[in-house]
Amino acid sequence: MKAREVLPGVYHLTDAMGVCMTLFVGEKKAVLLDTGYGMENVAEAVRDITRLPLQVILTHGHHDHALGAKCFPDVFLLAEDLPVYAKYTNPFWTQRVVGQADGKGVPVPDGYVDRPVAAAHALTEQEMDLGGLHLRFVPCPGHTPGSLVVWVPDRALLVTGDNWNPTTWVWFREALDVFAYRNNLQSLLKLPFTHVLCSHDCRLFDRTWIEDFAAALTDAAILAAVPCPEGQEQSIDTVCLPMKRDMHLVFDRQKAREARGNG
Secondary structure (H helix, E strand, O other): OEEEEEEOOEEEEEOOOOOEEEEEEOOOOEEEEOOOOOOOOHHHHHHOOOOOOEEEEOOOOOHHHHHHHHHOOEEEEOHHHHHHHHHHOOHHHHHHHHHHHHHHOOOOOOOOOOOOOOEEEEOOOOEEEOOOOEEEEEEOOOOOOOOEEEEEHHHOEEEOOOOOOOEEEEOOOOOOOHHHHHHHHHHHHHOOOOEEEOOOOOOOEEOHHHHHHHHOOOHHHHHOOEEOOOOHHHOOOEEEEEOHHHOEEEEEHHHHHHHOOOO
């Protein structure tokens, strides 16, 4: 597992499957945001950085963010995503991940499929003081019903989970329609931040990336999105909206039509 300190007290970790997590380390405690696939011992990677008391919080319940919870006793996420966590950490999805790891040549640890994931609890705190480092948890439904982002005012940082990546997916069954997603994403621009971290790219981005992404989500552009294959396996009518900077939004066209009353 790779780890680097991108801002003071903020570490971005990338697991062997290529998904990122963020570790916040204050003077009194630490928070790990997301846990990756769990092909490596995430808890050991965190302990190599800090021995402070740790709380694990998930931006949402999808398998690539939650299966690393096998390394911890408890995790917290918004109540709206507890069913998502239960679904995507079940044996079916765990076995799918094993197949993905085999395809990438990533070793699967012994007992991976049978090892239970952490008990999941509803996150009720809206803010957290780690000691010189403050976190605010901001609900941002879209990628999933209970997706959250984390604003770190002390670092002018927004950590988006999967609610924004250079290529963002809003097509899973549990995802909101693209217009609801757009409204929630655009509301984040009211926050004063200059840096952005996401889950599927290890770079530290500047704010203009999200500004350009949000500005591209016009009604006309959404309605002109072109078919793409991402959701075909699940019989979802996925379309892609390409943007400058090689950014893309992939969403469910049927949900978009229904949201506009054209189903």
